[in-house]
Amino acid sequence: MKKTILMLAIVLVAFLAIGCTQDGGETPVVEEEAPAEETPEDATEELPVDDTETTEDEEEPAGVVVEVAIEDFKFVPESVTITTGDTVMWTNFDSAPHTATGNEGEFDSGTLQTDESFSFTFEEAGSFDYICTIHPSMEGVVIVE
Numbered sequence: 395m396k397k398t399i400l401m402l403a404i405v406l407v408a409f410l411a412i413g414c415t416q417d418g419g420e421t422p423v424v425e426e427e428a429p430a431e432e433t434p435e436d437a438t439e440e441l442p443v444d445d446t447e448t449t450e451d452e453e454e455p456a457g458v459v460v461e462v463a464i465e466d467f468k469f470v471p472e473s474v475t476i477t478t479g480d481t482v483m484w485t486n487f488d489s490a491p492h493t494a495t496g497n498e499g500e501f502d503s504g505t506l507q508t509d510e511s512f513s514f515t516f517e518e519a520g521s522f523d524y525i526c527t528i529h530p531s532m533e534g535v536v537i538v539e
């Protein structure tokens with residue numbers, strides 16, 4: 395008895411196996427293509443550019459704009475002296491990215507790529523040391539009188 399049942403079971407399994415392979419052969423399963431890999435977003439391109447620092451006070455910009463170049467991993471000039479209300483505009487002429495970031499967080503350009511600029515208007519007198527956060531040995535100072 396047991397042998398018969400075993401034989402039946404084997405035959406049954408064999409039939410099922412054949413059925414499966416035949417079905418599989420007739421209807422080839424089309425594998426769905428995985429969705430295209432997500433392009434990792436370049437964080438540097440997504441940085442919000444802080445162009446809105448003057449929206450709060452709509453007064454005419456009475457001050458002058460003093461330009462500071464960023465080139466050869468230096469702020470040129472390293473020290474600028476301006477008058478309250480003047481604006482400093484940093485422009486990165488290097489191929490490397492840089493920032494102009496106040497040591498006390500008074501201002502922060504975020505990452506400046508080549509030829510990008512950042513302007514900040516100094517409304518308070520004082521001496522404002524700043525660095526490039528990417529290359530902290532790059533130092534500059536804005537003296538506001």
Ligand SMILES: [Cu+2]
Binds near residue numbers: 491492526527529
């Ligand atoms: Cu830098």
